[in-house]
Amino acid sequence: xxxxxxxxxxxxxxxxxxxxxxxxxxxxxxxxxxxxxxxxxxxxxxxxxxxxxxxxxxxxxxxxxxxxxxxxxxxxxxxxxxxxxxxxxxxxxxxxxxxxxxxxxxxxxxxxxxxxxxxxxxxxxxxxxxxxxxxxxxxxxxxxxxxxxxxxxxxxxxxxxxxxxxxxxxxxxxxxxxxxxxxxxxxxxxxxxxxxxxxxxxxxxxxxxxxxxxxxxxxxxxxxxxxxxxxxxxxxxxxxxxxxxxxxxxxxxxxxxxxxxxxxxxxxxxxxxxxxxxxxxxxxxxxxxxxxxxxxxxxxxxxxxxxxxxxxxxxxxxxxxxxxxxxxxxxxxxxxxxxxxxxxxxxxxxxxxxxxxxxxxxxxxxxxxxxxxxxxxxxxxx
Numbered sequence: 589x590x591x592x593x594x595x596x597x598x599x600x601x602x603x604x605x606x607x608x609x610x611x612x613x614x615x616x617x618x619x620x621x622x623x624x625x626x627x628x629x630x631x632x633x634x635x636x637x638x639x640x641x642x643x644x645x646x647x648x649x650x651x652x653x654x655x656x657x658x659x660x661x662x663x664x665x666x667x668x669x670x671x672x673x674x675x676x677x678x679x680x681x682x683x684x685x686x687x688x689x690x691x692x693x694x695x696x697x698x699x700x701x702x703x704x705x706x707x708x709x710x711x712x713x714x715x716x717x718x719x720x721x722x723x724x725x726x727x728x729x730x731x732x733x734x735x736x737x738x739x740x741x742x743x744x745x746x747x748x749x750x751x752x753x754x755x756x757x758x759x760x761x762x763x764x765x766x767x768x769x770x771x772x773x774x775x776x777x778x779x780x781x782x783x784x785x786x787x788x789x790x791x792x793x794x795x796x797x798x799x800x801x802x803x804x805x806x807x808x809x810x811x812x813x814x815x816x817x818x819x820x821x822x823x824x825x826x827x828x829x830x831x832x833x834x835x836x837x838x839x840x841x842x843x844x845x846x847x848x849x850x851x852x853x854x855x856x857x858x859x860x861x862x863x864x865x866x867x868x869x870x871x872x873x874x875x876x877x878x879x880x881x882x883x884x885x886x887x888x889x890x891x892x893x894x895x896x897x898x899x900x901x902x903x904x905x906x907x908x909x910x911x912x913x914x915x916x917x918x919x920x921x922x923x924x925x926x927x928x929x930x931x932x933x934x935x936x937x938x939x940x941x942x943x944x945x946x947x948x949x950x951x952x953x954x955x956x957x958x959x960x961x962x963x964x965x966x967x968x969x970x
Contacts, residue, residue: 592949597940599867613828638834657911658797659786660689666782669797670730677729678922736767740873769840792836796829
């Protein structure tokens with residue numbers, strides 16, 4: 589049975605071109621980038637080429653990129669850097685729908701005495717910008733707000749948010765892990781202080797990512813030791829993964845002009861079919877700007893776990909919410925914040941596509957989905 593993958597917001601398949609770029613650094617170019625001989629120089633050249641490719645995707649200077657192990661490390665490093673910049677400031681503004689790699693360190697800081705204010709969202713997942721502006725205080729150390737929600741795909745207006753933060757003189761961090769490679773992120777035009785991205789969300793290898801730091805913005809290393817990354821992140825570089833990350837960013841830059849049109853057409857086809865053919869289904873965040881690849885749908889009277897297993901048995905990989913919560917059968921905190929009714933929350937699927945998704949895979953999913961919903965409703969116990 590040929591399987592079809594619709595869980596690209598959790599992780600994307602490795603692009604074969606990326607794999608080929610990585611192979612020499614797993615075989616011949618195995619030197620330590622910090623070594624002053626030809627093996628080290630070749631590895632270092634690979635790292636710096638990748639840094640430039642990451643910077644090109646974000647339209648920023650390569651020296652603003654701190655390479656690291658991925659999105660969670662990058663988010664933690666951004667938050668730590670902001671609060672360490674002025675320890676007298678004890679107030680942080682974020683939202684109720686952030687990823688766990690933001691909410692968890694903020695919870696930790698809350699236990700240390702920081703006041704963490706989590707802004708609500710409207711029923712479509714939108715953010716009230718006037719409320720954001722009103723929440724910022726003289727003692728606000730950081731505003732941390734996502735660019736694109738990993739569950740619903742809802743996009744927020746980074747330009748407007750960054751202007752508000754700039755006007756109030758407060759540091760702004762955005763988790764752009766789901767947005768990178770799917771929408772344009774022009775850091776030459778956006779006054780963002782910290783921005784985070786991850787390789788495995790855009791067809792690169794797992795275990796690599798980056799933190800963008802605006803010039804003159806403070807950085808406190810989360811990982812301390814030797815002087816790698818100009819003293820901003822210690823540890824011997826994962827050269828092969830970094831090279832793959834860079835190549836993935838290069839490919840994402842090249843594909844971006846056609847990505848939205850092609851992938852959104854497939855997503856919209858799935859959405860239209862569900863609304864026409866499956867009763868008591870709701871698309872979460874449908875009235876808000878969304879990522880082209882993401883569809884979050886709730887079916888009344890269903891079990892997410894049963895739907896996922898049923899579809900997986902038939903060759904279709906989907907999810908209910910973030911991969912880091914895949915073992916948690918409780919409804920998503922994102923949908924709870926959006927006020928999705930309980931009967932719908934329990935039967936939610938996140939269907940996320942990529943540039944490798946094809947029409948025949950969509951055909952198969954649409955053929956399997958109505959029966960899966962019927963079977964789940966017959967066996968649902970609440």
